Amino acid sequence: MICFVLILSTQNNIIATAASDTTSAVHTTMKDNEHVVGIVGAIVDHTSRSGKEEKVAMRMAMEDFYSITNQTLILHIIDSQRDPMHAALGAKDLITTQQAQAILGPQTWEGTSLVAKVGSENRVPVLCFADDTPKWATEVWPFLVQASAANTFYQMKAVAAIVQDSSEWFRVTVIYDDSDSSINEVLPQLSSALREVGTEIHNLVPLPPFVSFSELSEELERLKNDQTRVFVVHLSVPLALRFFEKARELNMMEKDYVWITTDPFTSLVHSFNASTISSMQGVVGVKRYFPEDVQSYDAAWTVALAMNQSSKLLDGQNLLSKILQSKFDGLSGKVEFNTTVDQKLPPAQVFQIVNVVGKSYRELGFWSEQSGFTASLGENAKNSSSMEVLGQVFWPGAPRLTPKGWTTTSSNNKPLRIGVPSLSNFKQYVNVEEDYDSPNNLSFSGFAIDVFKATLEELPYDFPYNFFPFNGTYDSLVEQIHLKKFDAIIGDVAMVARRYKHAEFTHPYTESGLTMVVSVQPETRNKAFLFMKPFTLSMWVIIALVNLYNGFVVWFIERNHCPEVKGSVVNQIGILLWLAFSTLFSLHGDKLHSNLSRMTTVVWLFMALVITQTYTANLASMLTVQRLEPTVSDIDVLRSSNAMIGNSRGSFVKTYLTQVLKFNLNNIKNLSSPDDYAKALRSKEVAAVFLEVPLAKLFLAKYCKGFIRVGPTYKVGGFGYVFPKGSPMLASVDEALLKVFESGKLLELEQSMLASEKCEEMADGDGDNETTPSLSPSSFFVLFIITGATSTIALVFYLCRVYKSMFGHKNLIWRLMMAVIEGWVCGKGRFSRKVSDLPENVLNFSGSTAGC
Template structure:
């Protein structure tokens, strides 16, 4: 069997569980040693199929198995078992027994010459049906196999086995089966010697996790200046909460420690420089708002994303129309306004003609009758007319007119509300090419990979790019038209729009990237487990986002010029 070496330039420990027979296992470990996999950075655990048959393994194979950890059944010799076997013989009624021999062979070492126990089947059945309390637990056979209640853990050192401890169902892992009551000492296993003569207690090793120190967008990751009772930095934010939730889903403990990546309350470099710390073995992983990008995947491994992916741009909205004092005239076109006015006058005239001869409310001086013609039609808009009509033809005309008024007022109200609210969300720019063609400045988040995207993919000149650090700087730059647009990752844009929702809008298209994920050393065995846990955690991502972010509500307010949208807490 030939093994390909998996050794890399990092110290992430790989653990192999070997379940095989001795003949195959000896060949396996010989090849593993040749491949450099019996050195520091590897751990091997063998099961009972191999560990109970170490004696037949030749010395050359034993030399290649240094530092492995074995597990096998522990069945100590006990005089009680001998007495129990004697009891079985007695119960089986075999006080007198004999052997049958075969004369088929003449050679003294011929196996066929061996005798056969005449009552062997009888004794076997008695043993299978016997149960008693042994020195290390209950003696019980299932399908001819002894069911052990105790296992011993040993370490191969030199040509000998070094006992590490024991496991029982009642007491768990123990250094010694003879419990003297000192649980603090007795529950600790001996430290094993790992491959490569490494005597470090790996259970005390912790995953080194780099955390970006940020003074902006702290809703995602925030390393506070204060420390907890253990002297560790306090960490919060959406990315941190997701990571802690993932650890809670894992089916095994993951000891870790956080190492802030920052200076004087700010990040100590770009995110690419932070991830290179993994490549150079300074960190084992990085947790934070780390975007999954193709070139970063060449030197680190990412988990599945836990956030929405993509880069888009945010621009200022047009609001010229809502500041127009005469905006209330714009829901209807000029010809519709003229037609409506003419119908108003005509309807009032028709009602006057039909009513003034028989209805005293439509009689009087000429100026009074002229005023009644105009007043009656306009007052019907809000059903405020005081004049009563008595002619049936007048009532028919009035029914038609009220129906027209109802349609007209509803259409006008809807159109005006749309102009006062929806139209303000029209973007000042809706095309990247337009911005690039006119040579406008664009902004991006400082220390972000978005700068490379703007230069290499969107073909912006570097002298047209301006870096910003905070949401407030985004707001000022766009409001004062220092830049035509700001490009950033969608989670940051959502956070920005959540706070400044009445003045800006996000524009498509979206430039696809991987989303936020956790970074680990290449080949790390933790990645698939973390990714699987992320899938479970992100089912409740919306609830987690609301607990980490401060949301604002979009509402309409009345100002001197018009109605406007505003963000309220």
Template sequence: MDILHRVILLLLLPISFAIAQNASTEGVQEFHVGVILDLGSMVGKIARTSISLAMEDFYDVHQNYSTKIVLHIRDSMSDDVQAASEAINLLENYNVDAIIGPQKSSQAIFISKLGNITHVPVISFTATNPSLSSRILPYFVRATTNDSAQVNCIASIVKTYGWREVVPIYEDTDYGRGIIPYLVDALHEVDARIPYRSVIPLSATSEEITLELYKLMTMETKVFVVHMSVTLASIFFIKAKEVGMMNKGHAWIMTDGVTNLIDSLDPSVLESLSGALGVEFYVPKSRELDDFTMRWNRRFQIENPTDPPLRLSIFGLWGYDTIWAVAQAAAEVGHANNTFQKPGVERNSTSLETLETSSDGPKLLQAILKNKFRGLSGNFNLSNRQLQILRFRIINVVGNGWREIGFWTAENGISRQLNKSTRPTTTHLGSVHDLNPVIWPGESIEVPRGYQIPVSGKKLQVGVCTSGYPEFVKVEKDHFTGETKAIGLSVDVFEEAVKRLPYALPYEYVQFNTKNDGSTEDYNDFVYQVYLKIYDIVIGDITIRYNRTLYADFTLPYTESGIAMVVPVRDSRNKNTWIFLKPLAPGMWFGSIVFFIYTGVVVLLLEFLGNNENVRGPIPRQLGIMIFFSIFEEKELVQRFLSRIVLIIWLVFLMVLTSSYTANLTSMLTVQQLQPTVTDVQELLKGGENVGYHRGSYVKGLLEELGFDRSKIKPYDSPDDFHNALSRGSNNGGIAALVHEVPYIKLFLANHCKGYTMVGPIYKAAGFGYALSKGSPLLGDISKAILNVTGGDTMIQIQKTWIGDQNNCQNVGPVTGSGRLTFANFRGLFILTGVASTSSLLIALVIFFYKKKKSTENTLDHLNRPEDSGTGDESSEYQEGNQGGRTEENAQLPGRVENGLEEQTSLELVSDTE
């Protein structure tokens, strides 16, 4: 009985719907709208149900509106020509005021051009190709977002899990190709590259898809981004599971074209997706959405009784909100004065040229763009001619369902929960801890490395060649097995680094034939082999140089960097007559002598101002006393307190200086027995000395740049040649210095420790590293492993094995030159001494002039009192005021008064200063 009711309702529904659409009651203006969908597709079926419910809900809420849209639904049958034909029919026969759809981007391009001609807005909630631009299609409105909005989310996922290479897999349509340029740019920003692009035609058979999957299996990259329609993606993932590409070690990311319909996929398809990540537009939860979902489920079952059940998707919500936006705009614009103007064309014109132009089209377009409201999908705002979507949800397919692992927003990047964080972030900021745990393909909880040597593929090809210094690399061929073997310091470091990788890396050595002299030209060709894809990596004593980085990437250096000199040393102990002057630099000697004299002068002046009889006398005597003050502190000679302060500080200075001088002189006489014959490149240039280098090395060009004459630059082939040339010296046809890279110099000094030392580095260089092809995903992992090796005891043991224990050679290490004491070393003591002496002298001068002024004022005061009053009392007081023992007779004689005044002033000054 229940089935009978459904059948009857199904038969009556189209009739009632047609009556409702075609009925035109008095006073109601019909607003014709065309709808073009692929009614046989999943998205088309979901959208049709949503549109019918939107019509009912809108006019139930707005029953008083005088306009009512009439829908004309057409089926494009997944064909671009059919969609265009239906659009022309709607424009010619029904004069539709707007077209909702079409469903595909390829269909939307042509139909939007028809909109340009007829001024009819075209609103699509499913066409996401970024090439659909409002600049060239002004009447096209995208009631969704374009595919480029999600690429930053995908790039953030790639960066979060540390993947360096990604292979996009997309369908060969406008929809599939449209996202690729934006995806490439986004991945480039997170230092990820695309080594290969897999393009799947819509017409591809199962066998063709399988062949493409086998091709992907042979590649080293194991991270894939899938951008397809849900129909093609379903077939693709089933085949991927069959060939074993949904196993452990692989990583899959789906764009929203598949993820938005994840709930409507067949269980067999969903099971094949287990372990994949998906990106979808986030829809905020609401009571209205829950109520609508229940109504939608019931309506869909009624309208599609023979179809499998589908779930409401974001496309259904956008279709619902689009109807509301168009209906509201129609009510605002009205339809009373709308006319369609026929263009003036000839009789034999095509149907496109006879299409009429809507007079209300521009007004309707502006009304749609200005209409903003909160719909079931969230904020519905088409002011920029498309929805602005800035929030995406990241899901993980597990079994027959999925789980939420995090969110991505333009403001905060990746986060586990969607919140309004105010922390300063960047678009691609995030870490694994910001997401919930993921169950990866093969039910693994270990994050895929993203790079793997194929099981069926060849081993990593490691290029090696014998160096001019066999201690670094020596290659041998096993005559029985034909296997290439390599030994040396560079080989040991590489093998240790491979052991410390977090995954197995099978490799084999392949010999590169050179002249075996380590020349720059040979090594340039050697490194170039990785660019030619002959080797995956080349190892050895390869200097990291700028010209080589143009066609190869280098790991972190595993040796010390720089270019230095090897020079002979000479025994300088007790052979210098004036060695007692060397502990102090010339500036220090000059400063000490100046302060020696200055201190003596200050103390002499202080005692002179204090009327010390010991400092008075002829100039030779005063000079002797000054020198005496500078060296000794004699209490009988020094009487003033200020003088003693100056002398105490000066003696402290002398004690520090004397002890430092003694220690430095002792060191020169006992410890520093050897001195380099040359300490600077400029000495070699000024003296016109010969210098040597290893034949074929780029050091020759460096020496020419420094200004050496070509005739003074001598090439040599081996360490023994270096030793012989340095032993002879520049004047005897040899060389005064050997210029070489630091690792080679340390190897030379390990075998010829006696008589030579290293000076420098004199020039910067990057050191030795391994070369890989540009963008190799192994670069980061091997560099980290090298850093792990060189930072521990392992590197010390490797160096001892191949170079020797350099601690036994005292000459190894850079020579920095003289150890003299300079003025800067004692700047603080000089400042303290100078401040103490100068301030004491200033204080003494102030006291002297103050007392002199005071004494003069008192004397004049006593002389002026008898002249003013003329009384005997004043005369008596005057005599009492003169305490110098002057007589009345002297007071009465003007000439003697002046002399007496001078004598009294002198006596009082002596008394006061004492």
């Protein structure tokens, strides 16, 4: 970047000037009679490359200012020796001995805070290059001006954008300088930027400026044993160099690690030697688009312009006002200070992304909030929210793919400790038993364990673990995650809001909800009309219509033969109704005079016999097998009757019952097991039991007779697996769990669990839920067709005979039809004779059926 500065210079002798003298600042090329408009002091680090470049840039500014205005500024430069106290003493010397009217630098916040104090006490403006000066700094030291265009907020958003580019970096560890500026400015803004992209700060590691190598080793060993492998490093240059050197010694610059650095460290990567670069392979850094040396040039130019605006030397307050009023286009951008808030330059919103690789670094591209990532700047540049547009990134260990950024095991390869509740009331979900054949003499089984193992099969990586029983409440079990006693919890753990204070849950692997289970009793409603139940209403209507029709046919045929069916209209109607229904119970064939009515009655009687027998059987079944109904219909009945209700001991259900459903706490009884639920319900000790839906289904699978679910299902969380807050494994486990759902494996495991429960018979003569259905006309459709058709044929034949007797036998077709009907009624032989005799006896055919 120094080459870029040199190109902008119009003076060819600047490099020689910069290299020749690091303590004297008086330009040797100036003539004795030239007018001196001011004296400027500067504090830089002579031992660093950036400090040397800053000296060159400031001297270039003085030379350029002289060449344009023919005015001379004397520049005194002192060495800070990387010591904030030495920088403060140097500032004191510049002001009192060298009569400096303004001071440029230093670059660190520690040095700036001390120099700003000296400058404000002596009313001398201090233009610092530190990036992380807090907002309150200018209130304490009014003569402090930030000449750096850095903006911590946008820089932290650039860091968050890099973290967001990976779908698995949900937690990061932040290593930072233990200083007020980092704590008050950097950390809150970094935390806010990471939350916006769905990532949280998992661990904060403050490092004091003079931390020893042994202390560094201890911190790095602790980080190495943690699962998180994504680190954001916000350290000063000297401390960061020592940090990465120790990290390489501990093999933490290898595969699966991610290191992201911030300014001011990243801006100085180009100044590091080959040995330093070798300890930082794969580091990705964010830095301002313009380096410090350009800002040093602009700062020196700003002071020169302010001093040149008066023919006499300005006092400190006036000079400060002139500096803050500066407005020009500098090498680093527009120079215009914010005079209303913190006396800073406008924030830089474009940041460069670099990647340390080989013996130097690669400039991958740029990031800005408006455009995202881009490989180059310009109107035709391709923008993207993904780092893919920047090309290949070389991560630590040179993996082909983006590092996972976390590990399932610590560096000592210890499997994850997974807690399992050992006091579950439903052993079908999780059961802990002694098993001397297993490594820890315990076996873990159940639906929750089976689903978890099926989930692990869907993960793209190994997941070593060991189960450990926990003998305590479920709330205390979840707290063990927060206390780092367990790395995860597997079992029938309900997803309750209060437990999110300590941990996070996967997607629920069971149906969610709370339901009420009650016992059943014989149905007592509609007993007065029980005799109607064997048949449906439509069946009764069809029976009545068919009987009326058949009775009408018999009455119509027999009315001329039987005196008892004659008489008044009322008498005949009564006879008709009597005939319609008496046949259901008795046969009066000896009183019938016509074969047509006898034929109708026989078929009719067969139908009546079938129907009466079916009715008797169905009614007997209904009286024997009683219909059952729930003993309680809804929770309003429970509350109004002040009845006792049951819930699972130690569960969250009691809180829901009292706070949401408004039950009296004294009316809630704790029960321990499914057997206790059944016993309490049968003995009327409780009127109802409230269970989570998956447990209710399991309970009813075992006690399938005598109990039933009633009322609505109240929405509560189901069962889920528990992980630490912000666990990097949570997202991948959720994805694997969804694959288990979609493959049908979960349904298969649930059905297998429910099928393994054998339904227990009810004691004390309790019935079941089976009922005898009412019979409909569809069950007797063919029978109704036969009897209806028989009666219709008899009626038609009778009408035809009446017609014949009234109108004679003059029509051959008529006689043929009558022969067919008579033959069918009287028998096949007679039919044949009648047909054969037609040609010669046609005039003598009488159609009489007297011989039938």
